[in-house]
Amino acid sequence: MTRARRTGPQGRQPTIKQVAERAGVSPMTVSRTLAGRGGVRPEVQRRVLEAVQELGYHRNENARSLRPGHRSGLIGVAITNLGNPYYGPFALGVEEVAAQFGRRIILGNTGEDADREAQLVADFIGRQIEGLIIVPSASSADHLGPDRIGGLPVVLASRRVYGLELDTVVLDDIGGAFRGTKQLLDAGHRRIGYLGNVVSVFTGQRRYSGYEAALAEHGLEPDLTLVHRSQQDVESAGAALARLLELPEPPTAIFSANNRNTIGALSEIGRRIRAGTDPGDLPALVGFDDIELADLSPVPLSVISHDPRQLGAETARLLFRRLEATDPIPARTFELPVTLRTIRP
Amino acid sequence: MTRARRTGPQGRQPTIKQVAERAGVSPMTVSRTLAGRGGVRPEVQRRVLEAVQELGYHRNENARSLRPGHRSGLIGVAITNLGNPYYGPFALGVEEVAAQFGRRIILGNTGEDADREAQLVADFIGRQIEGLIIVPSASSADHLGPDRIGGLPVVLASRRVYGLELDTVVLDDIGGAFRGTKQLLDAGHRRIGYLGNVVSVFTGQRRYSGYEAALAEHGLEPDLTLVHRSQQDVESAGAALARLLELPEPPTAIFSANNRNTIGALSEIGRRIRAGTDPGDLPALVGFDDIELADLSPVPLSVISHDPRQLGAETARLLFRRLEATDPIPARTFELPVTLRTIRP
DNA sequence: CTGTTAGCGCGTTCAG
DNA sequence: CTGAACGCGCTAACAG
Numbered sequence: 001m002t003r004a005r006r007t008g009p010q011g012r013q014p015t016i017k018q019v020a021e022r023a024g025v026s027p028m029t030v031s032r033t034l035a036g037r038g039g040v041r042p043e044v045q046r047r048v049l050e051a052v053q054e055l056g057y058h059r060n061e062n063a064r065s066l067r068p069g070h071r072s073g074l075i076g077v078a079i080t081n082l083g084n085p086y087y088g089p090f091a092l093g094v095e096e097v098a099a100q101f102g103r104r105i106i107l108g109n110t111g112e113d114a115d116r117e118a119q120l121v122a123d124f125i126g127r128q129i130e131g132l133i134i135v136p137s138a139s140s141a142d143h144l145g146p147d148r149i150g151g152l153p154v155v156l157a158s159r160r161v162y163g164l165e166l167d168t169v170v171l172d173d174i175g176g177a178f179r180g181t182k183q184l185l186d187a188g189h190r191r192i193g194y195l196g197n198v199v200s201v202f203t204g205q206r207r208y209s210g211y212e213a214a215l216a217e218h219g220l221e222p223d224l225t226l227v228h229r230s231q232q233d234v235e236s237a238g239a240a241l242a243r244l245l246e247l248p249e250p251p252t253a254i255f256s257a258n259n260r261n262t263i264g265a266l267s268e269i270g271r272r273i274r275a276g277t278d279p280g281d282l283p284a285l286v287g288f289d290d291i292e293l294a295d296l297s298p299v300p301l302s303v304i305s306h307d308p309r310q311l312g313a314e315t316a317r318l319l320f321r322r323l324e325a326t327d328p329i330p331a332r333t334f335e336l337p338v339t340l341r342t343i344r345p
Numbered sequence: 346m347t348r349a350r351r352t353g354p355q356g357r358q359p360t361i362k363q364v365a366e367r368a369g370v371s372p373m374t375v376s377r378t379l380a381g382r383g384g385v386r387p388e389v390q391r392r393v394l395e396a397v398q399e400l401g402y403h404r405n406e407n408a409r410s411l412r413p414g415h416r417s418g419l420i421g422v423a424i425t426n427l428g429n430p431y432y433g434p435f436a437l438g439v440e441e442v443a444a445q446f447g448r449r450i451i452l453g454n455t456g457e458d459a460d461r462e463a464q465l466v467a468d469f470i471g472r473q474i475e476g477l478i479i480v481p482s483a484s485s486a487d488h489l490g491p492d493r494i495g496g497l498p499v500v501l502a503s504r505r506v507y508g509l510e511l512d513t514v515v516l517d518d519i520g521g522a523f524r525g526t527k528q529l530l531d532a533g534h535r536r537i538g539y540l541g542n543v544v545s546v547f548t549g550q551r552r553y554s555g556y557e558a559a560l561a562e563h564g565l566e567p568d569l570t571l572v573h574r575s576q577q578d579v580e581s582a583g584a585a586l587a588r589l590l591e592l593p594e595p596p597t598a599i600f601s602a603n604n605r606n607t608i609g610a611l612s613e614i615g616r617r618i619r620a621g622t623d624p625g626d627l628p629a630l631v632g633f634d635d636i637e638l639a640d641l642s643p644v645p646l647s648v649i650s651h652d653p654r655q656l657g658a659e660t661a662r663l664l665f666r667r668l669e670a671t672d673p674i675p676a677r678t679f680e681l682p683v684t685l686r687t688i689r690p
Numbered sequence: 691c692t693g694t695t696a697g698c699g700c701g702t703t704c705a706g
Numbered sequence: 707c708t709g710a711a712c713g714c715g716c717t718a719a720c721a722g
Contacts, residue, residue, distance in 0.1 A: 012473075013470065013473060014495075015698090015699055015700090016699065016700065017699075017700095025708080025709090026709050027709090028700095028708070028709060028710080029709080031700070031701055032708085035701085039707065039708085040707070040708080041707065044708090056492060056493055056495045058471040059700080060473060060698095060699050060700070061471040061472045062407035062472060062473050063407075063698080063699035063714090064699080064701080065407055065714095066405075066407060066713095066715065067699095067700065067701060067714055068357075068702090068714060069702095070701090072407065074451070081437075082433050082437035082440065083434045083437045083654060084433070085430035085433060085637070087433060088427050088428060088429070088430060088433025088434075089433075091427055091436075091452070092427035092428045095427065095452065095453065095454050099453070099454075104452075104468060104472070105451070105452055106419070106449055106451045106452070107436070107440065107452045108440065108449065108450075109437055109440050109441065109444075122403060123449060125358065125403040126403040126404050126406040127406045127449070128358065128405060128407050147401060150358070150401045234637070263637050263638060266638055266640075267638060267640045269641075270640035271640055274640075274689070291637075291638070292612075292636075292637065293608055293611055293612060293615070293636070293638040293641060295611075295612045295616055295619075296611060296612070296615040296641040296643065297641065298643075309428060344619070360714090360715060360716090361715065361716065361717095362715075362716095370692080371692070372693090372715085372717090373692070373693060373694080373716095373717075374691090374692060376716065376717055377692085380717085384691065384692085385691070386692090389691085404716080405714095407715085408698090408714080408715035408717095409715080409716060409717080410698095411697095411699065411700095411715080411716075412697085412698050413697085413698060413718090415717090
C-alpha cells in the first residue's frame, strides 16, 4: 500500500529531510543518491529511492537555485497578445527551443500595455530568470534600460525598441510590404487602400513605409483617405474596409498589414458577396502574415508569408547563444526573410 | 550617474545584503521597508529605496517562497499543442485569471506525449507550483495519480482522465456533435462523413458518439467507409476529405470534429472549386470549434461554437476556488455549453 | 525604530 | 562510503 499523500491538500512538498528520515539516512545521502554521481552503497540507494517514491518527493528547484553556481532554469517570456493566432505558435517556438536547452518558460501577456510589461519583467527578475524574451509594446524603453535589467540577457522579437542596445529578431517588414504592394501595382492597381495597426507600433511603421516606398516607385503618394491605421482586431478591420468600400471612388486593391486586418477584410468581403456583390467589384488583397483558409479567398489574394513558430525558435536560439557565451557579445539585430506567396492571382 | 550594472552579464541578481550595505543599514531594515508595513524611519526608507534603485534590486522570490507559509505564486500549465490556434486563447484565459489572483504561469507544451507531460509535471512540482492546469494527453493517468502529485490541486481542461478524481472542465462535446449532425440530417443528408482526431483522445470519442447518436435517432448507423478518425493536422484532414470525395458514392455532408479538420476540409473544398468543381457538388459542413474566416465558406457551413479563452478562464477559476478553499472539496466536472452557429445555411 | 538570531531546502566542503 | 557544519537570500520572532 503506497499511501503517498503528503501533508494534506494545501501542504508543502516533502523535503529531503523527510526522505532521509524515512530511508534511515542523512539528507546528504539522499542528495548524493539523487545527484547520481555515485558514492553511495547500492543498497542504500535503493532504500532512498524507495522513500522518494513513497513520499512523492521532488527536489525543490527554488532552494537548489539559491545555491551559488546554480541556475533557475527559467526563461521569462512576455507577449503582447496570446489571443492572436500568431503568438501561440510563436510561444511554441520559444518553448521548444527552451526545452531543448533544459529550460522552462514563465509566460505573461502584456496586452500591449507598457506598465503591465514592466510589472511582468520585474516579477520575472525576482524569480531569477536567466533570460528574457519580449515582444515589446510601444514605448517600453524605460523598464528595459540597462539600469533596470542589469546584465540580464534579453532578446526582443518582432519589434525593436530604439535607443536600447538589445538583441532583436524582426521580420523583413519593409521589404515584405514593399513587394506585396508592388505586386498590386504591377497588376495595374493605382488606388490601393491600407489597413494597418496602430501607428505607434514598430511593425506598423515599417510596413507602412514599405507600402509608401512601393507607391513612390510608381510616382504615387498614399491617398490618406484610403489609409486606416488603427485596427487591432478583426471586427474593426472589417468595419474599416467597409468604410473604404463606401467611398465614392473605392480602392481597387487593399494592402493589409497583419493577420487581424487581412481576416477582417476577407470576412467583410465574404459578407458582401453573400449579400450579392460581384467578386469582381471587390478589391484584390495582399496581406502581411499567413492566414489559414487563404485558399477560400473569393478575390485575388497574396500573403507575405513567414512562420511565427520559427520566429520564436530563432529568438530563443539567440538568447541561448548569449547565455552560453563566455565573452560579452555586442547586441545584434536579425531580420528574418519573408516570402510573397500568391494564393490566387 | 546611476551606474546600475550588476555583477557582469551573467552575474546573479543583487541581494538584500548588498542593498543594506549600500544604504548603511541591516538587511532587516531593507526587508521591512520593502514589505511596506511601516516601522522604519521615513528618511531611512528613502535611503533604502535609493539603494534599491541604484542596484536594480528585486526581491528573490525563490528565496522568499522558501520560508514557511509563503507561496511560490506559480501555476503550472501543460498544453498539448500551443501551435493550434485553439490553445493560444486558452492559455490567455488561464494567464489572465492567474494574473488577477497574483499568480504567474509556467508553461509547457506536451505535444500529446504522455512522457513529456509527466516530465513537465515533475519539473513543475519541483518548482513549487501551487496548482496545475493540464490538457491531458491520452493515457496520462499514471503521473496524475494521487500518489504522484500528492495533494497538489489539479484541474484538467477539455479532456477527462477516467479513473482519476480530478476537477475537470470540458465542453458539451456529445451534445454539440449531436446537434451539429442532427442539423445535417434535418437538412436531408443521409451520407454524412466524419473527420475526427485520434480515437484515443477523449474529445474524439465524445464527439464521435454524439455523431453516432444523431444518426441513430434517424435509424442510421455510421458508414465506416465515410469515417476518418486519425487526422491531427490541417494537411491530413484535407487529404482525408479528398479520399472521401473520390468514393464512388461520396458523402453529401461532413461532420468534422475539430478546427484542424474543419479547416483542412474547407481548404480542400476551396482548392476543388478553384479547379472547377461546382460548389453544389461539394459536401455541406458542420464543424466543432469556431474558425476564423468561416464567412468565406463556399458550401453550407455551421460551427459548434465556444470560446477557448473562456474555457481557460473557467479552468483557472476552478483551480483558484480550490486553492482558496479551506475545507477539502470533492472533485467536480463542469461541462461548458456550446452553441450551434449557422454561418451559411 | 533597528539589529541579531535562526531556519526555510539544498549541496559544497570538510571530517570521520 | 557517510555525516555535520555552513551558507545561499530572505524574513518572523525576539531583543535592544
